[in-house]
Amino acid sequence: MQLEIPERWRALKPVSWQGVVLVIGGTDTGKSTLTHYLAEQLRAAGRNIAHIDGDPGQNSLAAPASLACRISTATANDSIIQWFVGSTTPSGHMLPVIVGAQRLKEAARQSGADVILYDTSGFIDPVRGGMYLKQAKIDTLQPSLVIALQQERELELLLKPLRHHPGIRLVELTPVESVRSRNMTERRDCRTEKFAKAFREGGLLNVRWTSLAVWPRPYFDTGRLVAFCDSSGFTRGLGVVFNVEPEKREITVKTTLRSLEGIFALKTGSVRLDLNSFSEKHWE
Ligand SMILES: Nc1ncnc2c1ncn2[C@@H]1O[C@H](COP(=O)(O)OP(=O)(O)O)[C@@H](O)[C@H]1O
Ligand SMILES: [Mg+2]
Structure with a gap:
């Protein structure tokens, strides 16, 4: 540019x-x-x-x-x-x-x-x-x-x-002459690319969610975007739910985070991602 x-x-x-x-x-x-x-x-x-x-x-x-x-x-x-x-x-x-x-x-x-x-x-x-x-x-x-x-x-x-x-x-x-507008599809594609970049290098991490503070609620389903946070509430890593085992209160999350050391909370998002393309779907 x-x-x-x-x-x-x-x-x-x-x-x-x-x-x-x-x-x-x-x-x-x-x-x-x-x-x-x-x-x-x-x-x-x-x-x-x-x-x-x-x-x-x-x-x-x-x-x-x-x-x-x-x-x-x-x-x-x-x-x-x-x-x-x-x-x-x-x-x-x-x-x-x-x-x-x-x-x-x-x-x-x-x-x-x-x-x-x-x-x-x-x-x-x-x-x-x-x-x-x-x-x-x-x-x-x-x-x-x-x-x-x-x-x-x-x-x-x-x-x-x-x-x-x-x-x-x-x-x-006033905006500059060369400012460029993007439509909804272009914006969404851009987000998909960024999510893909965030998760492509990630591995799988098993998380027993009862060992963490879960906010706002333990909404776990495949593709849900989550964030692992420290005790100050700042994000240490993003994750996407890969697999859920409700009886064991356990989820497998795709994330670049290697361990739960220093992690205090799991925040659940309102975004669902496709596990292959990382394109998003909203529930609401
Ligand atoms: N000063 C500039 N010179 C060249 N391109 C620009 C300039 N300002 C904005 N653009 C282009 O316009 C688009 C929108 O700009 P951006 O800064 O992302 O807007 P906003 O943050 O307000 O949504 C981008 O593709 C950007 O590259
Ligand atoms: Mg902007």
Whole structure:
């Protein structure tokens, strides 16, 4: 991809930024590309930063159904931490998105990041609660700067009150010319590829689920996406249920995780994957 860097991007000058910078906009407005560009500038300037991708659908730092944070600081160089959302859309899973956002921000701060770039999902549809989600993110993360990428007037409901906010600087941008839209099939294919990449190298791990905290409930059936988590709730590895033996309370999971050492919880997702192609099916 030939990166288009317009003058309005150059004018952003991120090197002096502090605190949380939230990037919002609809799908395919160039949020992730802009955030990667800004992260690169900040890293090149030697700043202690964290780059969070808060999109469980098209995550640019981790497998789908997760939020991820790449920390580049003096104490934690280039580590990635992940939070399992359990779904490839925030719809119906807004609480884990908000909780994960806050937990990743805290982790970034503890690792010494003084600029936290937070790239959001394109879930902005007011009818489906998208504006409440963005508002909740603003209230939780308390950004010092919000960068809004708006095509027409689709963010107005959110931007109108933000323009009056005394503590938040708002920068409004239009998407670049070369931004490319993808349809639902292309998005899904892209997720399939990422799931396949996450599991292709995996082996099989036997898990007696009564030995772990299972959240929200022990929903185990073939193909279900699960996450193995540490005692802080962060993901240590994703898994897909391969086989279930209900009488033994045991499942066999395809995962890149080699053992259950350090694993405290098993979170069950709402996504089912085909065990050969890793394409997804939603139950809801
Ligand atoms: N500045 C840019 N230069 C070139 N291509 C871009 C640029 N911004 C976005 N694109 C392309 O447009 C598509 C959508 O961009 P992306 O950053 O993933 O959007 P979003 O995160 O808002 O969904 C991607 O294929 C990306 O490569
Ligand atoms: Mg994106």
